[in-house]
Amino acid sequence: MTAPVVLDRRSVLAGGGALIVSFSLRGAIAQEQKPQSPALPGSLAKSPNLDSWIRIDANGQVTAFTGKAELGQGFRTAFQQIAAEQLDIPFDALKVITADTKLTANEGYTSGSHSMQDSGTAILHAAAQARALLVAEAARRFDLPPDGLRTENAAVIAPDGRRLGYGELVASDMLHVQAQPTSSLKDPAGFKVMGQPVPRVDIPAKVTGGAAYVQDMRLPGMVHARVVRPPSYGAQFVECDTAAIEKMPGVIQIVRDGNFLAVVAEKEFSAVKAMHALAAAAKWRESAKLPNQHDLANVLTALPSQDFAILQRSDPTVSGARSLEATYTRPYQSHGSIGPSCAVAQFIDGAMTVWTHTQGVYPDRQAIAEMLGMAPASVRLIHVEGSGCYGHNGADDAAADAALIARALPGRPVRVQWMREQEHGWEPYGPAMVTKLSASLTADGKIADWNFAVWSNTHSMRPGGAGALLAAQHMARSFAVPAPKPLPLPEGGGDRNAIPIYNFPNAHVMHHFIPAMPLRISAMRALGAYHNVFSTESFMDELAALAGADPVEFRLRHLDDQRGRAVVVKAAEEFGWTRGQQPPRNRGYGFAFARYKNLAAYCAIASEVEVDRETGRARLVRAVAAVDAGQVVNPDGITNQIEGAIVQSTSWTLYESVTFDETRITSIDWQTYPILRFNAVPDSIAVHIINRPGQPFLGSGETGQGPAAASLANAIAHATGKRLRDLPLSRKRIKDAIDA
Amino acid sequence: MMTLKVNGRDHQVDAEADTPLLYVLRNDLALNAAKFGCGLGQCGSCTVIVDGKAVLSCVTPLVLVEGKQVTTLEGLGTVATPAPIQRAFMEEQAAQCGYCIAGMMMRAQALLMRNPKPSDAQIRAELEPNLCRCGTHMRILRAVHRAARLMDTADAASDRSIR
Incomplete structure (x- = not known):
């Protein structure tokens, strides 16, 4: 991912204008002096040309490009801030273009809290280097040294007051040069736009009914399609009498290809009615054998696994006396997007265009092209926002559905909208997981020995190949589901955050990777980190209790990472955490901490919960978080992400599990898959950001998921005196524990 | 027809x-x-x-x-001339993906039309049927409170202009 980019001097020298040559030779010379040239920052490593990120038109319009997809995190605004700051352009004067296979760099997937690290960093450096090029060109024209020039309001200004606008300075190829490993970045102390809570650029349209989502697209001549999915995994189409359905008002066509079945109509509700009729008429042969959802711990640990020892640290001079062991489980959980997946596709003159809320326009294009037997160059994917996805939901599948149907109706834009039960029933879930932990304490109350084992599926079955797409699996010339692979460390998948951040003299971590996937699964916000942090941080509290130590002090006892210590201390202080604190009756306090992936943002959360002992109902009353996501671009954006993480993780942790019988998924709507509603919303959430000016962006989208869960679990244990280790920490489980 | x-x-x-x-x-x-x-x-x-x-x-x-x-x-209003509820949601930055937000705003608007000064408990109870998955609830609540204040001010202003 960070392969060094070799500067091609011949292409540099052939580049044209004096400016490009002199600029690029500087890099070339530097490279000769230092053969091991450092990798380019962020996504510049993969797409090194500055004009992949920044374009300046002769009329002065500046555009920043990102290959990442806005999913509701607000990074479009953050990227605009970065480019405006480094280029000295008014914020409002800048445009940002997001993921589109025709226009933007290939940045793979928008996932793993990587957008700020990858794309934000690329834009930061590309903008700074573009500014340097503009200043150099102005210096040449002014016949002045560049050091004396300044930039302001999209122009370069000489000490004598002469000024040249960026549009006047730019030459056609000026930015078509490779980036350099280092940039002359602005001093954070002088930031005017970065670091400010700039209002999100997308919110005005979203609160006034402007077109904001792929669901809102209305292309001329567009028709509406609905898919009829099989009733269960692997079900085979037997027969369907479609004669009456074809005659229903407004029905244009029924599209069937093997087990793929869909109907197209002029009007949307005609398509819905025809879909219901089709679903009732279609006969399927079902064969799925789903596991016992009430025994997932035994089901998972009994499946064949590939076993990896991912940490083996030994210090024979330290051994423990008192020991503890525990098993924690997580069920399958749904992304549960509020808007079911949707896509629009149009097939004209052998070229396919798909408007989609996929997280990866390039990999999804690859998969759709393979499914259709088309060259990727003939397929264009354009990202348009959808409802929040929180990982791999039905977006890619809906895009494939739309493409397959559009191919059957050349020329006509086809809009496919999944129904609620399709999103809930067919999305790839967050995988079920099991962790087994054991540890021992030294006489002075420190952890001597830590053992952690996790059983999990992979956490990404995202496209790359067509076999990841439902439509491709279901069509007659069907594509097999690709073999799952464990995601590599240091980021990891099922083992994400399985390695403790704490300093334990003896530590052993095993990753039992399970290839067999009883349910369709893939990436869900934070991947394995949600359960691994829940397990680690719950167990830390159990061990603190065994040691008779305060949970916060016990963590600090084992934590050397200074930035980690800073967020722990900050969250505790802001919460008003004190050793031996006595909560009001039926309330409890909990604490948890993690550094996401052990290499991204730090987050510590202190929680207060209230438990109704009669019903077992737990409610988060207040949460106080401290987060260090590196250099802050938009503090309100980070706060929004952490607030959201706490509320969403509270919902996962207290309520959520996918349900199924022996054959079919049975959690297919909001009644069968309840999530948090307003009656469970806390009284307050406070987020305290520790800014790190000049430090790398760390991304804040997923860092809160694990700590929020463990903080809640620890607070429930504090309130009830009972430790719950199986997610979700449901009303019934809490009540049963209280009564036991 | x-x-x-x-x-x-x-x-x-x-x-x-x-x-x-x-x-x-x-x-x-x-x-x-x-x-x-x-x-x-x-x-x-x-x-x-x-x-x-x-x-x-x-x-x-x-x-x-x-x-x-x-x-x-x-x-209710436009980007250029937003209604109080729209202004409030913009000022509170009360959205992540924003997909649920229009529905939230309309239910809150109906509440404020009938009860211009709702308590926090009344707002929560009113919004109970509406789901948000991004976890923007705290901001939504703040925005509804803010909308109530803005409407109050707007009413006061229009009262003055009538006098």
């Missing part, structure tokens, strides 16, 4: 009587705000106001709203 009154205007609509209001608003009238979320009346993202009351447009057949006043988010 039937006449549908939406945002103060009459529209001639050619749709079957059992068509849910949501599809007519989104497709026949090209109004984006009301969203398809479940089609089952379980999530509130399709919420609009009919004769002053918050209604789930995904389960409300067209025939039931004939002759009634339908208001969607578009009918």
Whole structure:
């Protein structure tokens, strides 16, 4: 991912204008002096040309490009801030273009809290280097040294007051040069736009009914399609009498290809009615054998696994006396997007265009092209926002559905909208997981020995190949589901955050990777980190209790990472955490901490919960978080992400599990898959950001998921005196524990 | 053909009587705000106001709203001249993906029309049918409180201008 980019001097020298040559030779010379040239920052490593990120038109319009997809995190605004700051352009004067296979760099997937690290960093450096090029060109024209020039309001200004606008300075190829490993970045102390809570650029349209989502697209001549999915995994189409359905008002066509079945109509509700009729008429042969959802711990640990020892640290001079062991489980959980997946596709003159809320326009294009037997160059994917996805939901599948149907109706834009039960029933879930932990304490109350084992599926079955797409699996010339692979460390998948951040003299971590996937699964916000942090941080509290130590002090006892210590201390202080604190009756306090992936943002959360002992109902009353996501671009954006993480993780942790019988998924709507509603919303959430000016962006989208869960679990244990280790920490489980 | 009154205007609509209001608003009238979320009346993202009351447009057949006043988010204001509830949601940055937000705003608007000074508990109770998955709830609550204050100020201002 960070392969060094070799500067091609011949292409540099052939580049044209004096400016490009002199600029690029500087890099070339530097490279000769230092053969091991450092990798380019962020996504510049993969797409090194500055004009992949920044374009300046002769009329002065500046555009920043990102290959990442806005999913509701607000990074479009953050990227605009970065480019405006480094280029000295008014914020409002800048445009940002997001993921589109025709226009933007290939940045793979928008996932793993990587957008700020990858794309934000690329834009930061590309903008700074573009500014340097503009200043150099102005210096040449002014016949002045560049050091004396300044930039302001999209122009370069000489000490004598002469000024040249960026549009006047730019030459056609000026930015078509490779980036350099280092940039002359602005001093954070002088930031005017970065670091400010700039209002999100997308919110005005979203609160006034402007077109904001792929669901809102209305292309001329567009028709509406609905898919009829099989009733269960692997079900085979037997027969369907479609004669009456074809005659229903407004029905244009029924599209069937093997087990793929869909109907197209002029009007949307005609398509819905025809879909219901089709679903009732279609006969399927079902064969799925789903596991016992009430025994997932035994089901998972009994499946064949590939076993990896991912940490083996030994210090024979330290051994423990008192020991503890525990098993924690997580069920399958749904992304549960509020808007079911949707896509629009149009097939004209052998070229396919798909408007989609996929997280990866390039990999999804690859998969759709393979499914259709088309060259990727003939397929264009354009990202348009959808409802929040929180990982791999039905977006890619809906895009494939739309493409397959559009191919059957050349020329006509086809809009496919999944129904609620399709999103809930067919999305790839967050995988079920099991962790087994054991540890021992030294006489002075420190952890001597830590053992952690996790059983999990992979956490990404995202496209790359067509076999990841439902439509491709279901069509007659069907594509097999690709073999799952464990995601590599240091980021990891099922083992994400399985390695403790704490300093334990003896530590052993095993990753039992399970290839067999009883349910369709893939990436869900934070991947394995949600359960691994829940397990680690719950167990830390159990061990603190065994040691008779305060949970916060016990963590600090084992934590050397200074930035980690800073967020722990900050969250505790802001919460008003004190050793031996006595909560009001039926309330409890909990604490948890993690550094996401052990290499991204730090987050510590202190929680207060209230438990109704009669019903077992737990409610988060207040949460106080401290987060260090590196250099802050938009503090309100980070706060929004952490607030959201706490509320969403509270919902996962207290309520959520996918349900199924022996054959079919049975959690297919909001009644069968309840999530948090307003009656469970806390009284307050406070987020305290520790800014790190000049430090790398760390991304804040997923860092809160694990700590929020463990903080809640620890607070429930504090309130009830009972430790719950199986997610979700449901009303019934809490009540049963209280009564036991 | 039937006449549908939406945002103060009459529209001639050619749709079957059992068509849910949501599809007519989104497709026949090209109004984006009301969203398809479940089609089952379980999530509130399709919420609009009919004769002053918050209604789930995904389960409300067209025939039931004939002759009634339908208001969607578009009918409240624009980016240039936002209604108090819209201004409040912008000022509180009360959205992440924003897909649920139009429905939240319409239910809150219906509450504020009937009870201009709701308590926090009343706002939470009112918004109970509406789901948000991004976890933007704290901001939504702050925005509704802010909208109430803005409406109060706007009323006071218009009272003064009348005097």
